[in-house]
Amino acid sequence: MKYLDEYRDAATARTYANAIRRVTTRPWTIMEVCGGQTHAIVRFGIDTLLPPEISLVHGPGCPVCVTPLEVLDQAVAIAARPDVIFCSFGDMLRVPGSQTDLFQVKSNGGDVRIVYSPVDAVKIARENPKKEVVFFAVGFETTAPANAMAVHRAKEEGITNFSILVSHVLVPPAMEAILSSHHNRVQGFLAAGHVCTVMGYREYEPLARRYHVPIVVTGFEPTDILQGVYLCVRQLEEGRAEVENQYARSVRREGNLPAQELIGRVFTVIPRKWRGIGEIPASGFGLAPEYEAFDAARRFRVDTYRAEENPECVSGLVLQGLKRPNECTAFGTKCTPLHPLGATMVSAEGACAAYYRYRRHEVPPAPPAPRVTSAPEGP
Secondary structure (H helix, E strand, O other), X not given: OOOOHHHHOHHHHHHHHHHHHHHOOOOEEXXXXXXXHHHHHHHHOHHHHOOOOEEEEEEEEOHHHHOOHHHHHHHHHHHOOOOEEEEEOHHHOOOOOOOOOHHHHHHOXXXXXXXXXXXXXXXXXHHOOOOEEEEEEEEOOOOHHHHHHHHHHHHHHOOOOEEEEEEEEOHHHHHHHHHHOOOOOOOEEEEEHHHHHHHOOHHHHHHHHHHXXXXXXXXXXXXXXXXXXXXXXXXXXXXXXXXXXXXXXOOOOOOOHHHHHHHHHXXXXXXXXXXXXXXXXXXXXXXXXXXXXXXXXHHOOOOOOOOOOOOOOOHHHHHOOOOOHHHOOOEOOOEOOOOOOOHHHOOOOOHHHHHHHHOOOOOOOOOOOOOOOOOOOOO
């Protein structure tokens, strides 16, 4: 298929893999931010082409996975109301809240509908004036323009029975949270190309300078990822820390300015809690004061919900690149896509889902043996 096959070409992939081997002289740890990149890496075995010195770890780049339990419980409570039509993308229906999920609400008779655009939910609200219509607005900066347009259109048309449950998160603050952690072992990033298509990559440049870490804006196909790894390793070996754009066919430094203008009009930057990670300052979008009337959490008075994570789920460590999915004791046994403990097992971009689908029977590496620094004393 044109515009796809050329980015999955085996000869090109081997060329980049060989180039990475030639420039690598020491161990490096690189994090791919996006869950779509994680799935490509695991599905195509991209990491198996790399020299053993290069370690790819998986980051928090799955917005479904980082949607906090409280917000999922809010969604369940709203969707169960008889006066509500609850609209969502399909990947949110099986994500577990603290007690149940939206799929179960639908099974119990709730009017939960899968839509393919938030504007579809505006149309449903227009056609059902006696119902409250709520759209579950989850995502990174990538989906923010469409969600902003839906709210803007509803306001312009005077549609008062439409609202959105907002759980938007922002990528650069999450990257900074990882870099500033005393547990951090990431030395370079593959940044999410689709986010940068909207927002550009100017906001990554201060991060690269402050933490002296290379950031390569990267696409999602095998040769994209291998080229991104090559560019990142080359910077690391040369002692550089810059932002490079591998995904030039889609991304410009300034991004999509009209989309950014619309986002800035409808949304405002707020602190946001990330599932399994905790609250990160200035890491989310909330509705701007002019559009607060469209805030479903306030409209249905569920904005005070609190919930605790299942202690058996280590998805927070997976999302920070500190554990691999198959290092979790519940992986593939207590936690499966049909009965997930955490969102990383059920989301189409979740790292645990990728490992379950493509590497379920792979034995995780043994932990390193403790290093002996002195001979033990005798009795």
